[in-house]
Structure formats: structure tokens, C-alpha cells
Amino acid sequence: MKSKMQLDHVVIAVRDLDDASRTYRKLGFNVVAGGVHGHAPTRNALIVFSDGSFMELIEWTARSPGDAWQRTLEAHGEGLVDFALTTQDLNDVFARARSNGIEMGGPIAGSRTTPEGVVLQWQTGRPASRELPFVCLDITARAERVPTGDVRIHPNGVTGVIAVVVAVVDAYTSLDRYLGAFDIHEGSRFDLTEMGVRVGIADLASWQLVLISNTASAPTGLAASVHRRAARRGVGPCALVLRSPGTQEARTIKPADACGVPLRLCAGREPPNSYLDSLLQA
Numbered sequence: 001m002k003s004k005m006q007l008d009h010v011v012i013a014v015r016d017l018d019d020a021s022r023t024y025r026k027l028g029f030n031v032v033a034g035g036v037h038g039h040a041p042t043r044n045a046l047i048v049f050s051d052g053s054f055m056e057l058i059e060w061t062a063r064s065p066g067d068a069w070q071r072t073l074e075a076h077g078e079g080l081v082d083f084a085l086t087t088q089d090l091n092d093v094f095a096r097a098r099s100n101g102i103e104m105g106g107p108i109a110g111s112r113t114t115p116e117g118v119v120l121q122w123q124t125g126r127p128a129s130r131e132l133p134f135v136c137l138d139i140t141a142r143a144e145r146v147p148t149g150d151v152r153i154h155p156n157g158v159t160g161v162i163a164v165v166v167a168v169v170d171a172y173t174s175l176d177r178y179l180g181a182f183d184i185h186e187g188s189r190f191d192l193t194e195m196g197v198r199v200g201i202a203d204l205a206s207w208q209l210v211l212i213s214n215t216a217s218a219p220t221g222l223a224a225s226v227h228r229r230a231a232r233r234g235v236g237p238c239a240l241v242l243r244s245p246g247t248q249e250a251r252t253i254k255p256a257d258a259c260g261v262p263l264r265l266c267a268g269r270e271p272p273n274s275y276l277d278s279l280l281q282a
Contacts, residue, residue, distance in 0.1 A: 005182045007053045007161055007207050008086035008136045009146075010237060012261055013073040017059035020078070020259050021045045024057070027258060028156025031057070032147060038111035038119075040064055050152045051160030051206055051243070057259070068130070072233055079260030080237040083133045083164055084124070085182065090137040093125050093182075100180035103128040107137070112145070120145045130236040131168050132181060156244060162269055163208040163241040165279070167230045171211040175200030178209065191215065192273050196223030199272055210272050212238075212280075225280045239279050241266065252278055 014020035021031040024047060034044035034056070041062035047055040064070050069081040087093050090107055097104040106125035113119050121139040138145060168174040172189050179187050179202065186203040196219065200211035213230075214223035229238050239262040250266035252275075262279050 005085045005087060005135075005184070005204060007164065007204065008084040009054045009056050010083040010161070010164060010240060011056050011058060011069065011081050012079065012259055013069050013081045014057050014059055014078050014259050015073065017043060017045055017057060020057045020059070023257070023259055024055075027253060027263075028154060029055075029158065030151055030154045032151050033115050035112045035114040035120075038113065039109060040067065044112070046147070046151075047154075048147055048152050049154075049158060049160040049242075052146065053161050053207070054146055055240075076233050077260055079233065079255065080240070081233075082130065083237050084136045085133050086142070087135050087137055090123060090125055090135065093135050096183060097125070097127070097181050100177065102132070102177065102181050104135075110136075114144075118144060127181075130234055131166070131174055132177065156265065157246040158242045158244045158265060160243045161207050161240060162243045162266070163210050163272075164237050165210045165212060165239040165241070165272075165276070166236060167226050167233075167238040168211050168213050168235045169230065171198040171200035171213040174211045174213075175202060178202050178211075192276075194220075195273070195277060196220040197226055197276070199276075201272065208269065210241075210276075212272075212276065221281050222277045229280075238262070240264070241270075241275065241279070243268065250275070 024031050029047045031045050034046045036043045045057045060070050072081050104125050104127045107123035110122045123137045124134050126134040175187050184202045189200045191198050198213050202209040214227040241264045244265040247267050253263040255262050264279050
């Protein structure tokens with residue numbers, strides 16, 4: 001039995017929202033204005049997929065002391081800064097986190113006013129470590145926060161997220177934390193010795209969580225890339241694999257061409273050892 005926890009969205013911090021939106025449109029994504037947040041000096045744009053998940057492009061309109069996402073943007077540039085799962089029972093998430101010794105703050109109120117003037121509301125639970133995602137509970141209808149219809153159709157054929165790749169200190173330890181905190185029942189772990197990395201995988205219905213850490217077994221380019229990413233930007237999401245059913249040959253989009261995000265577009269799931277090297281060293 002797979003976890004009930006679904007991917008809500010991934011967060012991409014950008015310096016200029018209009019420029020970032022143009023960049024992703026050139027890559028074949030349908031980008032729509034999200035609106036202005038009420039809980040932070042930010043505005044966003046959304047790339048929503050038919051599987052219900054989305055990519056959030058977020059820009060700061062003012063300095064926000066204490067905002068870890070903004071600090072990462074200012075210190076290390078654009079790119080992935082976090083991701084979120086969706087739940088219908090935030091109290092259950094808090095209880096599971098406590099029972100597994102995981103510190104999680106909340107509920108924290110969030111809101112956004114759309115370009116049409118609709119006020120959306122939600123609550124989040126946020127773990128102390130960015131190794132883990134935050135969790136979102138909608139107060140207003142999710143269909144209002146995450147648009148449906150033609151906005152989910154993309155010229156490049158992408159229909160959803162296959163995998164979120166997360167750089168961590170130790171993939172096996174992190175996998176145990178995920179299994180306990182988020183009621184995940186299926187996980188696997190293995191060393192890619194020749195690549196110098198350790199991998200933990202959790203299956204969550206339509207998508208996979210791929211945890212990766214470097215080891216001392218081999219001084220490879222991939223291991224160095226994973227270590228460098230964790231050391232500079234901190235643990236957290238570092239790459240995305242997207243489902244594009246019509247793609248005959250998988251392709252990788254370099255971070256420089258996607259606001260700091262390594263992207264892989266492919267028709268379906270692939271074993272991580274077939275793409276991690278090229279994706280994380282793109």
C-alpha cells in the first residue's frame with residue numbers, strides 16, 4: 001500500500017518573476033499568474049500539471065528577514081528551495097512527526113490573492129530541517145489554489161512529476177525519517193558504488209522521492225556535485241524528473257536554462273542510476 005501523501009508542489013526561487021515566466025514558456029510550459037501572498041512579501045506564477053502537482057515560481061517584492069528561501073536565493077542564486085506534500089489531516093501529520101522525534105512547526109496560516117481578487121487560504125506544517133518537505137492543508141478549495149482545465153496542458157507535453165530528487169547527508173537515514181513521518185509504506189535503498197553515491201527511494205503513488213547522498217567510496221563527479229549542492233544550498237530538493245508521455249528520447253535541461261533547476265523530461269519512470277549522473281552534472 002502506497003502513502004496517501006501526494007506531491008502538492010515544488011518551490012523555485014527566482015529573482016524576477018516575469019523573466020522566469022518567459023524562460024519557462026520558452027521551454028514549452030504553460031505559465032499562469034498566481035497572485036500576491038498575504039503572509040509574505042512575495043508573488044508567484046504557477047506551472048500546473050494534469051496529475052494535480054505544480055511548480056511554483058516565487059519572487060520577493062521586499063526584504064524578508066528570517067526567510068530561508070530568500071536567503072538561499074540571495075546567497076546561491078535561483079533554483080529549487082523546497083517542496084510540499086498535501087494532506088487532509090494536518091493534526092495527523094503533526095502526531096506522526098512527534099512520534100518519530102521530528103520537530104514540525106504549525107499550523108502556520110498562508111494566503112494568496114489571485115489576479116481576479118479571490119483570496120485563497122491554507123495552513124502548513126513546517127519541519128525544522130529542509131531535508132523534509134512542508135505539508136499543506138487547504139482551507140479554501142484546492143481547485144481554486146491549483147487551477148484546472150486548459151492551464152494544465154503544456155506545449156512540451158509534460159503531464160506531471162515522476163521524481164523529486166533530494167540531496168541529503170545520508171540517504172538511508174533520511175529515508176527512515178520519511179517512512180516514519182509521512183506514512184510511506186514502500187521504500188528501497190542501495191549504494192551506487194561506482195558513482196560514489198547512496199540512494200533511498202520512496203514510492204508515493206504516481207511519483208517517486210529519490211534521496212541521494214555522497215559516499216567516500218569513489219571520488220566521482222556525481223558525488224562531488226551532490227556534496228557541493230548540500231554544502232552550498234543545504235539539504236533539500238535539487239532536481240526534477242517530469243513525465244512527458246510523447247517524448248521518445250529523454251532529454252535533460254540544464255540549470256542555466258531553467259532558473260537553476262536541473263530538469264529531465266521522459267516518457268515514464270527510469271532507474272535512478274540511468275539519469276542521476278547526467279541530471280545532477282548538467
